[in-house]
Amino acid sequence: MTFPKIIDVRAYVLRGGGADYHDQSSGHWIDDNIATPMSKYPNYRESRRSFGINALGTLVVEVEAANGTIGFAVTTGGEPAAYIVEKHLSRFIKGQNPADIEIMWDQMYFASQYYGRKGLVINAISGVDLALWDLLGRLRQEPVHAMIGGAVRDELSFYATGSRPDLAKEMGFIGGKMPLRYAPIEGNAGMQKAVDDIGEMRSRVGDDFWLMLDCWMALDLDYATRLAIAAHEHKLKWIEEALSPDDYWGYQALKKAVPSGMLVTTGEHEATRWGFRMLLEMECCDIIQPDVGWCGGLTELLKISSLADAHGKLVIPHGSSVYSYHFVATRHNSPFAEFLMMAPNSDKVVPMFSPQLIGEPVPKNGRLSISELDKPGFGVELDRTLNLHRPYKD
Numbered sequence: 236m237t238f239p240k241i242i243d244v245r246a247y248v249l250r251g252g253g254a255d256y257h258d259q260s261s262g263h264w265i266d267d268n269i270a271t272p273m274s275k276y277p278n279y280r281e282s283r284r285s286f287g288i289n290a291l292g293t294l295v296v297e298v299e300a301a302n303g304t305i306g307f308a309v310t311t312g313g314e315p316a317a318y319i320v321e322k323h324l325s326r327f328i329k330g331q332n333p334a335d336i337e338i339m340w341d342q343m344y345f346a347s348q349y350y351g352r353k354g355l356v357i358n359a360i361s362g363v364d365l366a367l368w369d370l371l372g373r374l375r376q377e378p379v380h381a382m383i384g385g386a387v388r389d390e391l392s393f394y395a396t397g398s399r400p401d402l403a404k405e406m407g408f409i410g411g412k413m414p415l416r417y418a419p420i421e422g423n424a425g426m427q428k429a430v431d432d433i434g435e436m437r438s439r440v441g442d443d444f445w446l447m448l449d450c451w452m453a454l455d456l457d458y459a460t461r462l463a464i465a466a467h468e469h470k471l472k473w474i475e476e477a478l479s480p481d482d483y484w485g486y487q488a489l490k491k492a493v494p495s496g497m498l499v500t501t502g503e504h505e506a507t508r509w510g511f512r513m514l515l516e517m518e519c520c521d522i523i524q525p526d527v528g529w530c531g532g533l534t535e536l537l538k539i540s541s542l543a544d545a546h547g548k549l550v551i552p553h554g555s556s557v558y559s560y561h562f563v564a565t566r567h568n569s570p571f572a573e574f575l576m577m578a579p580n581s582d583k584v585v586p587m588f589s590p591q592l593i594g595e596p597v598p599k600n601g602r603l604s605i606s607e608l609d610k611p612g613f614g615v616e617l618d619r620t621l622n623l624h625r626p627y628k629d
């Protein structure tokens with residue numbers, strides 16, 4: 236089977252929510268006093284936007300085949316990622332057969348390895364990779380999940396990340412994950428408030444609903460260990476991303492130190508099979524949480540997932556909407572998915588990447604039928620009425 240060759244690669248930048256889901260206005264739960272590694276600086280304590288969490292914005296990558304079919308993807312990375320895509324990565328994509336994703340990934344990765352390997356560069360590669368999968372699906376008239384092995388379940392079930400697990404329970408989600416809002420700089424009193432918040436939420440949701448805590452890299456090993464032990468009385472299911480993603484040794488020690496039954500999760504800021512190999516072989520966590528828009532794209536996530544499967548670990552991807560859903564549908568070791576509550580008060584379900592995607596499916600009653608994903612590619616369209624800006628041309 237031959238496909239029309241790829242004739243163009245375009246990288247655009249968009250502002251205002253969407254794939255850069257931290258790019259929100261004031262008053263949104265996602266920017267309200269969340270504990271971060273920057274919390275020790277008073278000027279940057281209250282708001283993550285104050286230290287530039289939304290500095291980059293959304294990256295949109297389009298790949299166009301000779302017959303006019305366009306695949307696209309959205310992720311973060313903004314203008315610097317657009318530069319990398321247009322000025323460096325596009326040479327490995329133009330003129331290629333859209334089905335040759337493995338070789339395109341390999342060339343993008345190894346050609347940029349001297350300045351890449353993690354972070355922004357892998358973020359940019361992820362955007363191109365997802366756009367290639369979308370293009371291939373449109374050319375084959377198949378959903379991505381059908382091209383990577385087929386769905387192993389009829390529907391996805393979700394836990395909700397947001398400020399109101401109690402409302403998430405009413406909306407049918409299987410669990411709720413709250414952000415940690417007290418940092419080590421606030422001392423033992425802050426930790427007690429954090430534990431009290433978990434206890435208060437536990438009293439609202441009852442004993443059997445999953446409650447989790449996302450620490451967004453804000454803690455050190457000692458604090459994280461004490462917090463995990465203190466939160467155990469409220470049946471905290473997992474403690475997420477407690478430490479710096481570079482501190483594999485800290486995660487290894489934390490996993491040994493948390494109370495029996497509590498899970499340690501991390502990986503949303505980890506990248507590639509080699510990064511996740513460290514987390515898995517060092518037994519840093521119970522669940523890995525790669526973000527398909529940051530870890531190297533779907534091509535790399537499949538490798539990461541196989542590695543995790545061989546280690547007996549679950550893969551619950553971080554956010555990322557349809558780009559995660561098509562993957563989760565196909566893996567036995569991804570039994571549920573994350574849904575980011577993007578309503579400012581976490582009080583209703585809105586599309587995760589709103590307003591950038593048209594036709595973005597959302598869970599109903601905490602569930603999503605795989606039949607809703609049965610459209611070519613990732614099954615969504617880019618809203619081209621938005622202010623797409625193309626800062627570089629190759």
Ligand SMILES: [Mg+2]
Nearest residue numbers: 449475476503
């Ligand atoms: Mg997280």
